[in-house]
Amino acid sequence: xxxxxxxxxxxxxxxxxxxxxxxxxxxxxxxxxxxxxxxxxxxxxxxxxxxxxxxxxxxxxxxxxxxxxxxxxxxxxxxxxxxxxxxxxxxxxxxxxxxxxxxxxxxxxxxxx
Amino acid sequence: xxxxxxxxxxxxxxxxxxxxxxxxxxxxxxxxxxxxxxxxxxxxxxxxxxxxxxxxxxxxxxxxxxxxxxxxxxxxxxxxxxxxxxxxxxxxxxxxxxxxxxxxxxxxxxx
Numbered sequence: 001x002x003x004x005x006x007x008x009x010x011x012x013x014x015x016x017x018x019x020x021x022x023x024x025x026x027x028x029x030x031x032x033x034x035x036x037x038x039x040x041x042x043x044x045x046x047x048x049x050x051x052x053x054x055x056x057x058x059x060x061x062x063x064x065x066x067x068x069x070x071x072x073x074x075x076x077x078x079x080x081x082x083x084x085x086x087x088x089x090x091x092x093x094x095x096x097x098x099x100x101x102x103x104x105x106x107x108x109x110x111x112x113x
Numbered sequence: 114x115x116x117x118x119x120x121x122x123x124x125x126x127x128x129x130x131x132x133x134x135x136x137x138x139x140x141x142x143x144x145x146x147x148x149x150x151x152x153x154x155x156x157x158x159x160x161x162x163x164x165x166x167x168x169x170x171x172x173x174x175x176x177x178x179x180x181x182x183x184x185x186x187x188x189x190x191x192x193x194x195x196x197x198x199x200x201x202x203x204x205x206x207x208x209x210x211x212x213x214x215x216x217x218x219x220x221x222x223x224x
Contacts, residue, residue: 006156031210040122042202042216043157050210058211059114090156098210099145099164104156 002027006091006105013078013085013112021076021108023091029103030096032074036060037088037107046089049074050096078110086112115140115207119215127223132190134218136203139184145206146179146186150199151217157202161188193222 004025013019023032031050035043045058049068063082068074074093078085088109092102116139126132138146144165149157163170163177163186170177174193179186190197200219204212 033211035214040216042119043214045211045213048209048211056209092156094210096210099206101147101159101162102212104149104158106156107154109154 004091004093004103004105006108008108009106011108011110013110015112016080018077018079019110021089023074023076023105024072025093026072027093027103029093031094033092034066034076035090035092037090043090046076085110115143115205115213117203117205117213117215119203119218121218122216123219125221125223126193128194129192132193132220134188134201135185136215137185138205140205140207141184143205143207147204148177148188149202149204151202152199195222195224198222
């Protein structure tokens with residue numbers, strides 16, 4: 001079955017540590033996105049990538065990094081520079097054409113302990 | 114960038130009644146407006162979308178209307194059922210194939 005997979009579902013991190021969230025899709029989509037969701041804040045864009053080996057900062061990129069070495073994969077690293085990393089992180093993908101549906105993964109809940 | 118506002122933040126309805134959620138957007142160049150439903154602990158799923166060349170779209174109990182002049186669009190759910198209880202997000206396209214989301218609306222259907 002085609003879809004977008006995020007792992008792990010739950011992640012705990014100690015302060016000062018970097019952590020990487022995985023996002024894989026087998027939908028053959030060109031574009032991939034990372035969003036952060038906090039209670040009452042909706043979805044805020046962290047980074048996005050329209051094509052392999054290219055990505056752009058979203059609205060809240062500080063303290064995060066990404067890579068897009070393969071079409072299927074778009075991992076997000078939450079660095080120690082992110083001051084408030086505890087949140088629900090969502091990955092999405094879309095075909096390269098404009099005005100098409102975004103497909104979301106099931107999310108990763110990151111908690112800093 | 115695009116700014117999407119969503120109202121109300123919480124909506125409680127009796128089972129069988131209708132629910133309406135309204136969104137406004139700021140970028141007049143936006144031309145794609147999807148609605149997503151999110152259940153607790155899961156990722157959002159598309160329930161309906163509309164493009165700017167139409168004013169209304171319906172899919173069974175769900176409909177969306179778009180007023181480009183006023184820059185607002187609405188989700189209508191008729192004959193609500195308990196399984197309609199969820200958080201609903203509206204979104205609008207902008208810029209380089211991006212979507213801007215509203216803050217979400219918690220819909221509670223009371224049996």
